[in-house]
Amino acid sequence: MTIDALTGVLVIPAIAAALLAVLPGYRITARINVVATGLTLLCALSLFFRRPEPGIYLLVDDLNATFIVLTTFVGFTTSIFSGSYIGHELEIGRLTPPFVRFYHAMYQVLMFAMNLALIANNIGLIWVAIEMATLTTVLMVGIYRTHEALEAAWKYFILGSVGIALALFGTILVYMAARPVVGEGIDAMVWTILVKHADAFDPALLDVAFVFLLLGYGTKVGLAPLHAWLPDAHAEGPTPISAVLSGLLLNVALYALLRFKMLLAVNTGALAPGPLMVTLGLISLVFAAFMLYCRRDIKRMFAYSSIEHMGIITFAFGMGGPLANFAGLLHMTMHSLTKSAIFFAVGHVAQVKGTQRIADMGGLTETHPMLGWSLVVGVVAIAGLPPLGIFMSEFLVVSSTFARAPLLALVLVFGILVGLAALFLRLNSIAFGEPRGPVGKTNASYVPMFAHLALVLGAGIYLPPALVTWFQNVAGLLG
Amino acid sequence: MSRIDFDIAHLLAGTLVLISFLELYQDRLYALLNVYAAHAFVLAASVAWQAFVQDAPHLYVTAAIALVFKAIVIPVTLHRIIVRLGIHREIEKVVGVGTAMLAGMSLVALSMVVMLRVTHGADPLAREDLAFALSVVLLGLLMMVTRRNAVSQVVGFMSLENGLVLAATGAKGMPLVVEISVAFSILIALIVIGIFLFRIRERFDTVDVQALDRYRGERR
Numbered sequence: 001m002t003i004d005a006l007t008g009v010l011v012i013p014a015i016a017a018a019l020l021a022v023l024p025g026y027r028i029t030a031r032i033n034v035v036a037t038g039l040t041l042l043c044a045l046s047l048f049f050r051r052p053e054p055g056i057y058l059l060v061d062d063l064n065a066t067f068i069v070l071t072t073f074v075g076f077t078t079s080i081f082s083g084s085y086i087g088h089e090l091e092i093g094r095l096t097p098p099f100v101r102f103y104h105a106m107y108q109v110l111m112f113a114m115n116l117a118l119i120a121n122n123i124g125l126i127w128v129a130i131e132m133a134t135l136t137t138v139l140m141v142g143i144y145r146t147h148e149a150l151e152a153a154w155k156y157f158i159l160g161s162v163g164i165a166l167a168l169f170g171t172i173l174v175y176m177a178a179r180p181v182v183g184e185g186i187d188a189m190v191w192t193i194l195v196k197h198a199d200a201f202d203p204a205l206l207d208v209a210f211v212f213l214l215l216g217y218g219t220k221v222g223l224a225p226l227h228a229w230l231p232d233a234h235a236e237g238p239t240p241i242s243a244v245l246s247g248l249l250l251n252v253a254l255y256a257l258l259r260f261k262m263l264l265a266v267n268t269g270a271l272a273p274g275p276l277m278v279t280l281g282l283i284s285l286v287f288a289a290f291m292l293y294c295r296r297d298i299k300r301m302f303a304y305s306s307i308e309h310m311g312i313i314t315f316a317f318g319m320g321g322p323l324a325n326f327a328g329l330l331h332m333t334m335h336s337l338t339k340s341a342i343f344f345a346v347g348h349v350a351q352v353k354g355t356q357r358i359a360d361m362g363g364l365t366e367t368h369p370m371l372g373w374s375l376v377v378g379v380v381a382i383a384g385l386p387p388l389g390i391f392m393s394e395f396l397v398v399s400s401t402f403a404r405a406p407l408l409a410l411v412l413v414f415g416i417l418v419g420l421a422a423l424f425l426r427l428n429s430i431a432f433g434e435p436r437g438p439v440g441k442t443n444a445s446y447v448p449m450f451a452h453l454a455l456v457l458g459a460g461i462y463l464p465p466a467l468v469t470w471f472q473n474v475a476g477l478l479g
Numbered sequence: 480m481s482r483i484d485f486d487i488a489h490l491l492a493g494t495l496v497l498i499s500f501l502e503l504y505q506d507r508l509y510a511l512l513n514v515y516a517a518h519a520f521v522l523a524a525s526v527a528w529q530a531f532v533q534d535a536p537h538l539y540v541t542a543a544i545a546l547v548f549k550a551i552v553i554p555v556t557l558h559r560i561i562v563r564l565g566i567h568r569e570i571e572k573v574v575g576v577g578t579a580m581l582a583g584m585s586l587v588a589l590s591m592v593v594m595l596r597v598t599h600g601a602d603p604l605a606r607e608d609l610a611f612a613l614s615v616v617l618l619g620l621l622m623m624v625t626r627r628n629a630v631s632q633v634v635g636f637m638s639l640e641n642g643l644v645l646a647a648t649g650a651k652g653m654p655l656v657v658e659i660s661v662a663f664s665i666l667i668a669l670i671v672i673g674i675f676l677f678r679i680r681e682r683f684d685t686v687d688v689q690a691l692d693r694y695r696g697e698r699r
Contacts, residue, residue, distance in 0.1 A: 124655040128662055135669065157673060158632065161666060162620065165639055168659065169616060172646045175653050176598070176605065184652030204597035 006052050006060060008043035009068065009115045012036055017108035026090055026097065029104050030083040036108060037076040040115070044072040056190050059121030062474050067118050067255050070333055074247045074340050075111050077448035081344045082107070082240035084445040088351050089238070099143055103238070110136040110244065114252050123171050124189050126256050127164065130220065133249060134160045141237035152232035159219060159229040167216025167256075173209035174263070177201040195263055203269030210273055213260050214280070220253035222307050223314060224284035234303035235356065239347030242299055246306040247340035251332055254310070258317060258478060265320075265479045277318030278408065284311030285415035292422035297356045298346055301426060302339065305382055308419050309335045315412065316397045317478065319404065325475035327396035334389040334456055335382075341452035342378040345371055348444040349430075353437040358426060363435030368442060372431050374449050379427045381456050383420040389459035484532045485604055491525035492611035492645060496587065499618040499638055503583050504576045508561050508630055512554045515634050519549035522641045529648045532604075538648055541660045545644065548664050549637065556671055557630060566630070573625045586617040608649030615642030633670055640667065 016036030020029050047068060051060040060068075086103065089095040095103070110133055117129035138160065142153030171189075178188040181200045187193050198206075219226040234242040261273045288308035295301035313335065316328030348371055349364065350356045364372030381388035394416060401409035498518045505511040523545035530538030572579070590613035598606040619639025623632050640663050647656045 122655075124659065128655075128658065131662055131666065135666065138669075154629075154673060157670060158623075158636070161636060161670070162623070162639070165616070165636075165643055168643050169613070169646060172643070172650055172653065173609075176609065176650050179650065179652065186654040188652075189654055202597070208593060208597050 004052050005043045005046040005050065006058055006119060009040050009047075009072065009119065010112060012040045012043065013108045013112035013115065017105045017112065020108060021101065021105035024097070024101070026087065026100055029101065030079075030086065033104050033107060034076070034079045034083060037072065037079040037111060040111065041069075041072040041076045044068045044115075054121055054192050056186055057122050057125060058119050059192060060119060061477070062470070063258075063477050064118045064255065066329065066333075066470070066474055067251065068115060070336055071114055071118060071248050071252070072111075074336055075114075075244065077451060078240050078243050078247075078340060078344075079107065081243070081347065081445055081448045082238075084443055085238070085240055085347050085351070088443060094144060095238075103140065103143060106136050106140050107240075107244075110140070110249075114248060117252050118255060121191050122186070122189050123174060123191060123194070123259075126259070127168055127171050130167070130217070130253060130256060131164050133252065134164060134220065137233070137237075137241065137245060137249060140241045141233045143238060144236070146236070149236040152229075152236035156229040156233040159226070163216050163219025163226065165216070166212050166219075170209045170212030170214075170216055170260075173205055173212065174260070177205040177209060191259060191263075195266055198263050198266035199268065201267055201270075203267055203271075206264055206267055206270045210260060210264055210271070211276075214257065214273070214276055217253045217257045218280060221250050221257065221314065222284070222310050223280045224287045224307065224311065225280075227284065227288075227307050230307060231300045231303040234306070235297050235300040239299070239343055239350065242303070243340040243343035243347075246303070246343065247336040250306065250310050251336060254313065254317075254332070261317070262477075262479060274318045274320050277314050279318075281311045281313070281315030281318055282408065282411050282415070284308065285315065286311075286411065286418070289415045289419035289422065292419055293425070295426070296358055298350065298358050298361070298426075298430070299343075299356050301358070301423075302342055302346060302382075305419065305423065306335075306339055308415070309339070309382070312394065312397060312412070312416070316400075319401060320479060321400070321404075322472065322475050323400040324397065325478045326471050327393055327400055329471050329474055329478075330459075331390065331393035331397060334393050334459060337452045338378060338381045338388075338390060338456050341449045341456070342375065342382060344445075344449040344452075345375040345378055348442050349375065352440055352442045355437070358430060360437045361430050362433050362437065364431045367435045367439040370446060371442065371444060374446070374453060376427065376431050377453050377457075378449075379423055379431075381453070381460075383423045384416060385420075387457070387460045389456040392460055392463070488525070488528055488532065488604055489607060491521060491528060492608050492649075494521050495525065495641065495645060496611050496614045496618070499615050499622075499642075500580070500583055502634065502638060503579050503618065503622055503625075506572070506576075508566065508628070509558070511631055511634055512557055512561075515638065516550050516554040518638055518641060519545055519553075522644060523550060525645060526648045533651055535652070537657050540657045541644065541648060544660050544664055545641075549641070549667075553637070553667065553671065557633075560671070561630060566628070573627065579621065579625050583618055583621055586621060587614040590614045590617055602651070605649050605651060609646055612642045612646035612649060615639070615645060618642075633667075636670070637667060 023029050047060055047065045086100055113129050113133035117126050120126045120129055138153050138157045141156055142149050175188050178194055181197045182188040222230040264270045264273050284307050288304045291304045313328050313332045316324045353361050381390050384390045384394040398409055501514050505514055523542045526538055527542040591610050594610035594613050616639050619635050622635030626632055644660055647653055
């Protein structure tokens with residue numbers, strides 16, 4: 001196999017993982033981590049210009065190129081943040097050097113698994129990659145070895161395992177549907193071949209398959225009745241992992257779901273996957289919006305906000321059509337950037353205050369202006385206020401829904417407003433008022449946070465025409 | 480396919496469903512593990528039979544994994560963990576035997592109705608296998624929700640996974656079956672290690688007390 005950009009996004013994290021697993025010393029390994037994710041990002045960017053022909057295992061098209069670039073970009077900035085975050089954890093002794101080595105190796109394995117899931121052209125391979133990503137994040141969530149971290153990891157483990165088990169059953173059913181048409185063997189699991197012949201598949205079998213896939217991968221997306229693992233995993237793991245979980249892994253699971261949705265769209269006899277996704281999306285949105293009110297832990301609160309936004313994104317993709325898909329893609333990108341920026345800020349805040357309890361934080365804009373105001377901007381963005389990017393994408397979702405299903409749009413707006421109020425209620429006590437808790441200096445890395453927020457602000461004010469055309473093109477692919 | 484081939488495959492898959500029911504009402508952990516070992520043993524026989532009938536030698540690998548790993552290594556390991564932790568009497572069921580059995584029966588009926596209806600195009604062997612496999616999967620899920628003990632939840636998950644392997648081997652010519660069964664074995668091995676670490680810490684209080692002081696959850 002020749003070395004091209006596509007193998008690059010897999011080989012670089014794999015080599016880096018092997019290196020980081022054996023190298024000692026925190027400073028050098030943190031740098032290697034940054035360099036490796038940076039190189040992966042460069043490889044991913046080059047996929048825009050030159051891409052190899054799809055094989056039976058790997059595939060790059062406009063849809064997953066978008067996802068890969070987003071994933072590798074956030075992976076890169078998170079690795080910079082992770083450098084200073086993990087340095088602090090080492091200092092205060094929450095992590096020991098062997099655990100840091102393990103953490104860095106796992107970080108690269110996670111990048112590998114997510115990239116593999118995104119470029120896989122084989123529905124079996126997608127499943128294996130998502131299982132791998134789940135296992136690595138389980139190990140990272142439990143890395144602090146406290147009672148709560150282990151419990152969170154265990155819960156995530158059991159629920160995630162059930163989810164991927166159901167997804168596997170769905171995958172087997174898709175194979176069963178494809179076999180009479182495509183023939184036995186590996187061809188009947190290759191996505192590009194499946195989508196060509198999907199019209200001739202047995203619709204009833206595809207229906208059942210999609211229900212299993214929706215429940216299975218939906219667990220990993222964090223959709224409402226299946227979300228129970230998500231807040232625990234976000235709150236108890238290291239903050240860089242919360243950023244990667246919220247910003248990337250949820251997207252990867254959603255991507256798998258979208259691929260199967262595209263399969264069903266080709267088959268005229270099969271059920272429309274849209275209404276199912278719309279329902280789950282709305283339930284997640286409204287449920288999470290109300291749950292935001294009684295949060296006392298800051299990371300848990302933003303975890304619920306992730307459920308809320310994944311609900312909106314799933315809703316948009318469920319509605320379908322060029323405009324809603326466009327809005328969904330834009331919202332997904334904006335949410336990934338904003339939410340990881342918020343987690344960067346929250347990570348440093350929690351380190352300064354030595355706690356994650358909202359009650360023990362206060363007056364951040366006075367004591368730590370840079371952190372405090374970044375958090376304010378992040379929350380304003382995530383709540384969907386202008387002029388930031390999420391306002392625009394949410395506006396597009398809402399307006400495209402009003403044109404087609406006004407009643408659903410009412411529920412949508414209701415959920416968004418309830419969530420917005422909850423976020424501002426909490427933000428007020430964290431960022432303003434009397435300073436509470438320790439006010440020590442922080443050794444924060446501001447660059448990733450500012451970069452993300454600048455991108456979100458930029459996108460809110462002016463979206464370059466090239467980007468618009470690109471997203472429109474991808475939205476067209478999604479059908 | 481000859482009549483007898485079909486009948487034997489049917490018999491083995493049906494036995495698997497039956498053993499899932501047996502697991503459902505065990506109220507002692509040792510007995511549960513023994514029943515699970517039987518479950519895995521029947522699965523191994525079923526997979527081996529599929530390998531023979533479909534003339535697919537790679538499936539023998541899956542059968543061997545089921546036999547060695549699931550029917551012997553895992554039950555023995557769990558047995559030792561239970562002894563070490565001294566939890567063999569701990570059985571906390573959420574619902575009674577009668578309710579669980581009734582729920583199980585309706586789940587089996589459900590999977591028959593669903594699968595037989597949607598697969599009328601497929602060949603009869605794969606069709607019935609899939610219906611049985613879905614029953615095993617659903618019974619495994621039922622077991623996971625009706626038990627509170629970590630070990631019996633894991634047994635539930637493992638029998639759920641046996642159902643998946645049954646479905647994958649029943650789908651004729653499906654690629655990656657061996658790889659998937661290996662991936663699942665790794666998953667299960669990690670879960671078992673997980674229980675060990677988790678329960679040990681809970682029981683003998685090796686958790687750092689400071690860590691407990693810094694508890695940041697929301698329940699207490």
